Amino acid sequence: MAAIEIAQVTKRFGEFTAVNNVSLSVPEGSIYGFIGPNGSGKTTTIRMIMNILLPDAGSVAVFGRHSSSTARDDVGYLPEERGLYKRMEVRRLLRYYGQLKGKALKDIDPVINTWLERFQLSGWANKKIEALSKGMAQKTQFISAIVSSPKLLILDEPFSGLDPVNADALKDAVLDLRRQGTTIVFSTHDMTAAERLCDRIFMIFKGNKVLDGTLNEIQSTYGHDTVRVKVAGGRAALAAATDPSTIEAMNDFGNFQELRLTSDPQRFLQSLVQKTVVEHFELTRPSLHDIFVRIANPSAEDLKRPVSGAD
C-alpha cells in the first residue's frame, strides 16, 4: 500500500488553479522530494495531504484512508515558516503536540527524552521556548513533528535557514527515521539535499506535475544533451569554433564550459575537433539544479509574484 495516493487532484482558489489534475503515489518507507518554484503548488499539495485543505476534484488517501482524523494522526508535519509558543516550556509544548495526535503521555515521554538527548537539549526541557537559541528552537520544532512517532513525516522546507551543523543533524535524523520505516516527504529548494536524500523526486510547476521519478530516471530523461568541454584558448576559442545554432545554453565554469546541445553530441565533437584542440570532452548528466532551472526558467513576472499561503 502506498503511504500517499493522490489521484487526479485539482485545487482552485477562486479563478486561480493552484494544483491541476495531479496524481502521485508515494511508496511506504521512501523519501520523496517535492521541488518546484515558489507559488507552484507544493504547499497546497502538502496541505491537501494533511487534510487541511480539501481538493475540488480527485482524491487524496493517506495509508489507504481518505480525509479522516485517524489518517491524520499517523502524519507528522513541519510547516515551512516555523513558530512555537514562545512562553511554553519545551517539554510541555512537545507533550501538547503529541497529545493532539491522540497519543498518551506514557508513549510520548520516552520519545521526547530520546530526541532531546540526541539533539543535546535535555537540559532545556523545562525552559521556555523564548530562552532557546534559533538552532535549538528549530530542533525543538523538528521534534514536535515526530513526537507522535508518525508513519509519515511531511517536512516543508526543513533545511532552510539552518546552519550547516544543524542541517546535517536534521538530515541524519531524517535518514534514521527512514531506516526505521518512516515515509518522508519533504519540499525543498535545496537541490543538493534533494539529490542526496531522496529516493524519488516530484516537481510541480504552475500547478502541474512536470517531474516524477527517481533521480536516475529524471537525469537520463534530461541527460543526453549536456557536455563539458575544454578547448585550447578557452571560452573565446570555443565560441569561434562552434555554430551558435547547435548550442541551446552555455554555463561557463571558467576552466571549462558546460553546454546544452541542440544536436547529437558525437556529431558536435566531430565538428569541434576539426576546428580547435579539444582538451576535455565529457558527456554529463544535468544536475537537478539545471533541470529545475530549465523547467522553471523563472521569468521576471514569476519572480515578482508574492509568496502567499495559497501556494
Added chain:
Amino acid sequence: MNRIFIVAQSEFLTLVKTKAFIIGLLLMPVITAGAIGFQIYAQKHSDRDDHKFVVIDHTGVLFTPLQTAANAFNAKNGEGATRTGPHFVPEAAAAPADADAYRLALSEQVKQKQLFGFVEIPAGVVDPNVEKAPSIQYYTETPSYDRLPDWLQQTLNEEITRRRFDTAGVDQALVKKLSARADVQTMGLVGKKADGSVEKAKEVDPIATFVAPFAVLFIMFLSVMSSAPQLLNAVIEEKMSRISEVLVASVSPFELLLGKLFGVTAVAVLLALVYFLGAGYYMIYSGRTELVQPALMAWFVIFLICCVLMFGSMFLAIGSACSDLKDAQSMMQPVMMLLMVGYIGSFAVLRAPESPVALTLSFFPTSAPFIMMLRMAMQPTPPLWQPALSLALTLVTTVGFVWAASRIFRVGVLMQGKGATFREMLKWIRQA
C-alpha cells in the same frame, strides 16, 4: 471530544500561568484596598500648608469670630510633624481708600504666592431685614481647592445666622429645637412569619441595595474582560507563527475553536469563583449570611459561561481574520463597545431597574448577562420569566455566535497576507 479537552487544558494552563492572571487574581483585592487606602492617606496628608488669606470685612464684626474659628480649626489639625491638615490664617484688611486698587494689589500678592486668596464680606450679610443676603466674594488663583471656601461658607454662615437671630431677639436654641428635621427612612416590605404573625420590615441597607448588585456586575465584567480578549492575541500569535497550521493538521478547526473557548471559559469561571469565595467569606464573617445566595450564583455561572463563549467567539473570529495585532486593534473596537454597553447601561438600570431601558438591556443578548444579573441581585427581583427568557435568548445567540465564528475561523486561521474585512467575514459565514 478528547482533543477539545486537550486544547482547552493547554489554553487554560497557558492563561492561568501568565503573570497577568496571577497578579490579577491575587493582587487585585490588595491593589484595590491599597488604592483606597492611599487615596484616604493622601487626602489627609498632602494638604498640610498654611493658607494665608486677607479678609475685607465690611460688617466689621465677622473677622474676630472667623479668626477664633480658624484657631480652633488649626488646633484640630495639629502642629509640626503630626499635623494632619492645612492651617487657615486670616488677616484683617487695611481700610482701603480705593477698593478696586486694593483688590488689584491683593490679587498681585496672590500671584506672587504671598497670599492664598482674599475674601470680601459685604455689610448686608448680617442684616436680618434683607430678603436675600448679598454673597460673600472669595478670590483665588486655585479654584479647584475647595476646602477653604467650604470652610469659609460654613463658618461665616453659622456666625451670620447667630447674629441675625440675636438682632431679631429670637432665642436660637429654641429655633433649633423647633426646626429639627424628621428623616425619611427607607424600609423593605412587611412579611409574614411562619406562625402567621406579621414580621417587622427591615431597614434597607446600602450594602444589599447597591454594593452587592454592583459587585455581582463588576465580577461578571472583570471575569469576561480578563479572559475572552486574550483569545484574540492567542490566535494572532498562532497565525503569525504558523502554529495554527500545525494545530489544524492535528485537530479540526472546529475542535480547536471549541477547545480554546472552553479553556478561556474555565479561566473566567475560576476567576469569578475565587472572587465570590472571597466575598462570601467576608459576608459570613461579618454576619450577612442572607447575602450569600447559591441560586443567584448558579444563574451567574450560566450567564458568565454564555457571555465568555459569545465574546470569546467574536474575538476568535476577528483574530483569525486579521493578519497582525494592529489590524485587530481596529476591528475589535465594535466588540469592545458591545462589551461596554452592559457595563455602562448598568448605571441607568441601578436607578430604575424596571424601566424600558432596563428591560431592553436585560433581553439584548450581549448585555443580558450583565444587566439581568445586576437586576437579579437587586430588589425587587424580576419575575422568573424574565431571567428565563433572557437566558434563552442569550443561549440561542451564543450558539449562533459560536457557529458563525467557527465558519470564519475555519477559513481565516489558514489565511496569510492581508486581513479580511467584515464584509469578507460575512461571506465566509455564508459559504458552504
